[in-house]
Each structure stands twice: as structure tokens, then as C-alpha cells.
Amino acid sequence: MGKALGPLGAELLTVLWRNGRGMTVRQVLEQVNHGRSEPLAYTTVMTVLNRLVKRNVLRRTAEGRGFAYEALVRDAADLAVRDVIRDHGVSAVAHFIDQCQAEPQLRSRLMRLVRADPDDT
Numbered sequence: 001m002g003k004a005l006g007p008l009g010a011e012l013l014t015v016l017w018r019n020g021r022g023m024t025v026r027q028v029l030e031q032v033n034h035g036r037s038e039p040l041a042y043t044t045v046m047t048v049l050n051r052l053v054k055r056n057v058l059r060r061t062a063e064g065r066g067f068a069y070e071a072l073v074r075d076a077a078d079l080a081v082r083d084v085i086r087d088h089g090v091s092a093v094a095h096f097i098d099q100c101q102a103e104p105q106l107r108s109r110l111m112r113l114v115r116a117d118p119d120d121t
Contacts, residue, residue, distance in 0.1 A: 005057075005079070008040075008048050013057065013071060013079075022061060022068030025049060 005013065015031045016023060023031075025046045033039040049069050052058040057079060060067045073079040084092045100107045 005052075006048075008044075009052055009057075010076075012045065012048055013052065013073075016058070016069060016071045017075065022059075022063065022070040024063060024066050024068055026066075028069065 011032060012028055015028050019027075019031075025042060028049065029040065029042055029045045032045065049058060050060070053060045053069070057071070057073060058069045059072050060069055062068075073082060097110075100110050
């Protein structure tokens with residue numbers, strides 16, 4: 001199964017989701033350290049952000065002399081589904097559909113999503 005986010009990775013991702021746009025390491029660090037009794041080091045935050053880039057959870061783009069980091073997943077469920085599909089492929093989708101068969105409302109919602117424009121979700 002996919003490697004779960006550690007507590008710090010989840011916290012940094014939450015900061016990026018809440019902000020809704022790309023942020024530098026310094027900006028993430030300031031938000032994450034706000035109210036913290038033991039502040040994190042810049043290098044700690046940078047290391048975790050770069051690991052999330054390698055996992056394709058974040059995108060890193062040049063901004064000034066540094067980089068801005070932006071989430072590539074919308075929420076924790078998006079990340080979990082992506083990891084399951086990456087690890088188990090079509091089998092995961094087939095099992096998901098099997099589970100939906102038992103729930104008429106869920107099956108109906110799934111069918112609407114399949115027919116919808118991806119930008120409408």
C-alpha cells in the first residue's frame with residue numbers, strides 16, 4: 001500500500017490546502033510555526049516539502065530565488081484514492097465499483113460523475 005503521510009507532511013499539506021495557492025518554504029514555515037512552542041527549522045520543512053514533490057503530492061515551481069509549492073491533490077481522500085489506484089490499478093477500481101453496487105444512491109452519484117465534465121466535480 002502507498003506510503004501514508006507522516007504527521008508533519010499532513011500538517012504541511014493542510015497549510016497548502018488552506019492557502020489555496022503556491023507558497024514558499026518560508027511562508028509555509030511561518031504558518032506552521034504560528035503558536036508552536038518548539039518551532040520547526042526551515043530545513044525540516046523544506047525536506048518534507050521536497051519529499052512530497054517526489055511523491056507527486058506537490059508541484060514545485062521556481063519563484064524568485066526559491067520555489068513555490070502547490071498541492072496536486074484536493075484533499076486527503078483524493079490522495080488516498082490516488083495511492084490505492086497507483087498501488088492496485090484496475091483491481092482497485094473494480095472493487096470500488098463492486099462496493100457501489102450495494103448502495104443505490106452511491107451508484108447513482110458515481111454514474112453522474114462518470115458522465116460529468118471533470119471540471120464540474
